Amino acid sequence: MNNRDRSPSLANARVRSAPEAARAPLPPSQPSLAPIDAAPSFKHKAYAALKNAIVAMDIYRSRDDIRLDERKLAQDFGISRTPVREAMAQLESEGFVRSVPRRGVYVVRKTRTEVIEMITAWAALESMAARLVTQTATPEQIADLRKMFATFEGDQVRAHLDEYSEVNIEFHQSIIKLSGNRVLIEMAENLFTHMRMIRRKTIVEKDRVDRSIRDHMKIIEALEARATDRAEVLVRDHALGLAEHVKQYADYLD
Amino acid sequence: MNNRDRSPSLANARVRSAPEAARAPLPPSQPSLAPIDAAPSFKHKAYAALKNAIVAMDIYRSRDDIRLDERKLAQDFGISRTPVREAMAQLESEGFVRSVPRRGVYVVRKTRTEVIEMITAWAALESMAARLVTQTATPEQIADLRKMFATFEGDQVRAHLDEYSEVNIEFHQSIIKLSGNRVLIEMAENLFTHMRMIRRKTIVEKDRVDRSIRDHMKIIEALEARATDRAEVLVRDHALGLAEHVKQYADYLD
DNA sequence: ATGTGGAATATTGTATACCAGCATGAATAA
């Protein structure tokens, strides 16, 4: 009683030449011959285009419902509804849009509670990532983290609060990437994308930025010292501090 | 220069009567008139059916590639390819299948490295969840955790190693659910589903089960004592211990 | 003025048809 017997429609298990090409890394001998997939399907293109559009939209500026028209989008992209729908479905599973049957597809605005939950999840992922970084990252990789703040010394910060916000996110994303754990990386990617959308609405005060930079430096020092537990605590508390800040002052949400 | 100007096809922002019906709870005055959703679309049905089938398939028994035939499945379900494809796409984004262009859709087998990464991510999520539980859960909720092991005292364990494995997963899932953080819950759900698939192949030894139960009891005690940091450490180390075990002894993967 | 009915409209959900590309294997040549 193997799989074939039980579910004849499902399991057509055969010993085939496995789809190596798609999974295997490059053969070391070949000089990077064909790393290209060369096949970004319409679905992927539509997905990327839509995601970029949504992220760039500053959706928290207004409270009006923002609807996405499948057919219009398909027309504008010059493709059919099918790949657009597939892209929409993926965006929905990632929490960016919400499809209401026979109503339309709407861009999702996160509530304050949801934002806090996302930040908390991010704290969980990044604090674990910090642990891993202290155990596996090279000194050079950790050193690169410092460079990110080289341009933000002293009063530079006040002049470029906006840019700092992006560097801030990149810093945290870098830590997670340095962990080398693909599951962590992928999970965090969605969270960070959402955070980038809210960032514009988050009032950045000079005090918080100063404190933020100090926190970051302490984190880097802990990573360099390979202090696993200390790095974890610092990263976690830094993120949870932001969550608390949102909880108290982010009235503009909801 | 607002959104409407820049991307006329994207943002048809209008002030509409928001889709209340789908979001709002029942009006307290009405006696639960129409709570029915009544519309599990074919897409959702196909998704559920496929996911159940995949989870129940014991895919790690053999090494043969398992291919899913869109057309055949559609025929067996009595529906068209479209909803089947949509279900497949979602399963792919969740890491259960992998679609290779012009080759077919294959069920994914996680490598040992990937399993370790998943367990590590799980450790991150659950240890944060444990912190939250110590801060927000009611005593009754924590007490329910104890009941899960009521049937597994003494030598009961040896006789029902298989069932214990499921209770084990449910215990950890319960902790995450008790956190009340929907983001954590959703992220962990996928991980647990994958773990359930691998569970069958994981050799459960008596010693490890005994130690596991002891760990669980310590975790429950920490939660009851509202010892935030201690609960976090216990949960994290418990999960990472499993990761280490897989790293050393799970040769059957890859 | 207001409430009601219903047709027109607009939307997603689903089915079907078509397409392009790769794998396969038979046919053929060496």
Added chain:
DNA sequence: TTATTCATGCTGGTATACAATATTCCACAT
């Protein structure tokens, strides 16, 4: 026997047509 060519078939990707249903708005009766 072995290597090579090439036609065929099967695959997922895409386009399009159709179905079902919620919404909207206007005519019309009250």
